[in-house]
Amino acid sequence: MSCQSLETYLGVNGRNFQRQYKEKLSNFRYWSQGAHAERYVVYPKNLGPYLTIDETSLSNGELYTIITNKARRGKKGSIVGIFEGTESNEIIKLIHKHYPEQRRKIVREVTLDMAANMNLIVKKCFPEAKRVTDRFHVQKLAYEAVQDIRIKHRWETLDEENTAYKEAKEKGIEYQPEVLANGDTRKQLLARSRYLLFKPEEKWTLSQWHRAHILFELYPDIKKAYELSYGLCKIYNRQISPNVARAKLAQWFNQVEEVGFDAFSTVKRTFEKHYNTIVNYFQSRSTNAAAESFNAKIKDFRRQFRGVTDIKFFLYRLCKIYA
Template identity: 35%
Template sequence: AFMNAYHVIDKFHVIKNIIEQLQSVRIRYRQQELALRRKAKQKKESFPEVCFSNGDTTLQLLARSRGLLFLLPNQWSIQQKQRAEILFELYPEIKTAYHCVLKIRQWFTAPKGKSTYKKTREEKQYKIKQLIDELKQTAIEEVENIAYLIEKNSAQILHYFIAKETNAKAEALNQNLQRFINVNYGARNTDFFLYRVKVHFT
């Protein structure tokens, strides 16, 4: 039906998924800290609590760092910058994962000036292969998950650079259609339903 259609894996969905993996690294360390406290409690031992220069305890540091991991470094507040420095020094894996995510977000930036799709695609394809190899070499499970996600869907992800478009319009139309079906109690008479859709959306 749509001869020139192509599937784009939405840039924002990709970024959402890779940030979820980044957050998983942080959550893993927080779970480890909670486990240490449970063991100490079971043994009826006191647990030595560390307080960092910004006033955070270890658990507070890991919990309060959630927000800054969504942001680019130039978007951090002074407090978030201080927290990030402590977090990255204490947990190098979180630092590595964060910088890998930054590289992917940077990769999605379209080239400035005039450039053909073929040239852009070739450059981006070469760069993403390098990034995938780099991510796999980190030996961090969550970062490797990001690498395999991108590798598996690289063709559809690269389609983003055809016109720097996403699936947002198609998704919005689909939502409107679903709402239309619900309001009209389904679509048993297909011909009449398609006629009503045509009238409604034109």
Template identity: 45%
Template sequence: MGTLYGIDGALLERQYRNHLSGYLHWDQLAHAQDWLLFEKNIGAYVCIDEVALSRGELYTILTNKAAHGGKGSIIAIIKGTDVCTVSSVLLRLSRRRRYQVREITLDMAPNMEQIARSCFIAYAKACDRIYHAPVFSNGDTRKQLLARSIYLLYKKESLWTQSQRERADILFKEYPEIKKGYYLAMRLGLIYHQCKFKDVALTRLARWYDEVDKSGFLAFGRVARSIQTHYLNIINFFERRATNAAAESFNAKLKAFRAQFRGVKDKAFFLYRLTMLYA
């Protein structure tokens, strides 16, 4: 749009953010990164869940079902899923508003249940014994710890957020085998990022292969065997650091082009249009 009308897109974005949108005068700006509350949106039927908004950071979101996902849906957005943290924010809502809630739906996460009970259910049904799943220092149960760690295990340690660093410390303490596997994977990546000469790379690949062999990880066996079989070809990468990424990228373009037509009925016509674009 900016190119079409001769407008600097970045400048337009800044002008909209700082002057046109009203963002800088937003009454919740001071605490927006930690919590947001919209008390007037509370209704009789609400739901609570967790969502990863950015880079694996989890937020708890409370919504009004009656809004059907439109305007007035959001009651609260709170950073994290810790029971004490989330409850302390939700308790800022007036008691009169909170007691309007007649039904609250949630998944099987015990922390969501505790939040619902402490903030909305005034008279919970009494029972002899209630099971509370053990919770780690960051607010995760064991199942949540394993499920949420998938975000951090795909990233380098230097790119972890503070909450992911805390989660990794707990995960690696509870599951040392996961820690060993994570650092084996990261060390293989570092060989490709750091080595500039074939002989150095070959030595480090050999050491990595020995580490995998001693670790007993079957999951790394296929990678290790591929390196053992094709190492003479693999180390050619370190001459000019050339990869086949261009071919993979072009293949992705072809798949996207094919997806626009929901498949290919007339192959010759499809190839004709493809060559008109790329040949």
């Protein structure tokens, strides 16, 4: 509950109470990390064997890098460190300075996305830890490749409709777009198919099945792209060993090469760059969901207080709850 909301429920002056809480009641002025809080806050005692690392925005798009302890499940003791920005060299220096080497050696696994700076931070600061690339970031690349093909067709369809409309107008007749079996025009079909292409086919509704059937019949390349992304999803969903996963991924790479889609070739190159950390997922099936969940807590905390006007005080309150 925010100080401002007390004005509604208790009849107190919310602004005055917030000022008094900050200056007197909260001990904010005596915070041991207050002098450097806007640059970094560190809690070496919260280090554990399994960590996550991610970035989040606190105010006006300014990014902070956050390391959390997965075992604390988003409760007290979760925050290991918060660092201003995403510049890896500066964060590495701060971690080396404030986290003893012996403490850092207890870290066995860190889950992360595919950002190069995050990978470098973990590699340099937690050399004993296994790095695991989050499966959902990997799958997102494949989903986005499917959407790229859909969007390309949509722009082509818009151009064709605009040309047809112009020609009809010049002839003095009314333009009537083609209406498909489910009542969509081609433009509507491509726009309304966005969400079904993110879902596995067994979760489609009846109308989505009908729409997908028409879409795939008109645009077989979208069907092939969807099958590729769904094939990757099925590999991740299976309980298989890393060696089996390597074989399955190799087969998937061959399929990508056969279809020759530019968007999926980019996905394949990204896979090759992060191959070892992607395969590490199949050892423990760890994801970065804990980091995403903690980011959601921060966003909700920020929303309750209608944004962040004082970053240092916001970080203080965040650390009081989660560190």
